[in-house]
Amino acid sequence: MLQSTTCMEQTYFQKGFGLRSEIRPQLRENYRSEIVDFMRANDHRLEAGGLTFLLAMEFGFCYGVERAVEYAYETVTKFPNHRIFLTGEIIHNPHVNNKLCRMGIRFLPCGVNKYDDVGRDDVIVIPAFGIPAVEIELLAKKGCIVVDTTCGSVLNVWKNVERYARGGITSVVHGKFEHEETEATFSRTSLFPGAHYLIIRDKREAAIVCSYIEKGGDKPEFMERFRKSISAGFDPDLHLQRIGLANQTTMLSSESLQIAEMLGVAMSKRYSPEELTDRFFSFDTICSATQDRQDAVEKLRHSNIDLMMVIGGYLSSNTNNLTKIAATFAPAFHIQEAASILDADSIRHKPAGEKEEVVTRGWFPQSARIIGITAGASTPNNQIGETIERMVAFRGTIDLVTIIGAH
């Protein structure tokens, strides 16, 4: 693990550069919304064009994303004469990533040769989800300047996984094996020889694991099912005897809790309730920002919502989960940005639980009056404001900002 140093050759930064006041005007210009500011000051409510917009009480940029974005902006100011690279999307929001590109930050390519062309003078920004342990070591060896924006809540998950690994306990991670955060999390086991992990995506996969724990089963079939989501040398007959659960921070918290319950019951049946304290460990590692946003959407359930708009990147796990909750009580449209609203009749969006974007016609019926709004933890306010502006314009009220100013 890299360490912060205080000497002249410091190459690892994790705490900001003290340039906040310099970058603040730029951040405001890029991401602020007067409409959102107005709603915040008015009980998260706005009435215009015969529509009532109800904004979830918690929405948009979380503390981890705010910090990562600020840190990236500070990096550009701090190192004007260096090449600056991101190891991948800083957060899962195309609008923010495009802004960073326009500021001169480049994205490293995917794949094994990712770091081939970077060297001592280059600045590498690690995104809020973190990167695999082996890549952190490689950057240290190369002597690159590293700006690490890994969120504290992600570091907390790593701490749990490392504690499991140290104690010979297999980490069972509720997450998506292809997600950067989960990849970084399970990579922490590689720091401890002989440590193992297993990733489960949802309750369906948890049920398969629980059945194997309780009754055993077809080992080759199990290995094939989880081939992409287990550590090298994983043996379900050996490595499910003592397990510890951790979550990708942005999963659906209700599902994570159910999975913890399922695994606990399975371990108890396979062994005994008395042995459970030595065989099953569980810490809720859903971050508070994710939890707060999910709870806030849940609260809109009882507000007679005609339509829910969920704004955020399609790769954003927490936005996808907000859509799943919203879709249980209203027609819900997950859009990447305001521009996804093509016109009053057509919208580009990703339906809850689906992988592909679709275009839906007749999405905004004249009968729709109460519109719920939320946004994922990586969505800037300007995308929320522009979404509202577009919808109001379809009802014939053009200058919303003037209306807000008149209040």
Ligand code: SF4
């Ligand atoms: S969603 Fe949670 S873990 Fe992810 S960056 Fe935000 S605060 Fe951190």
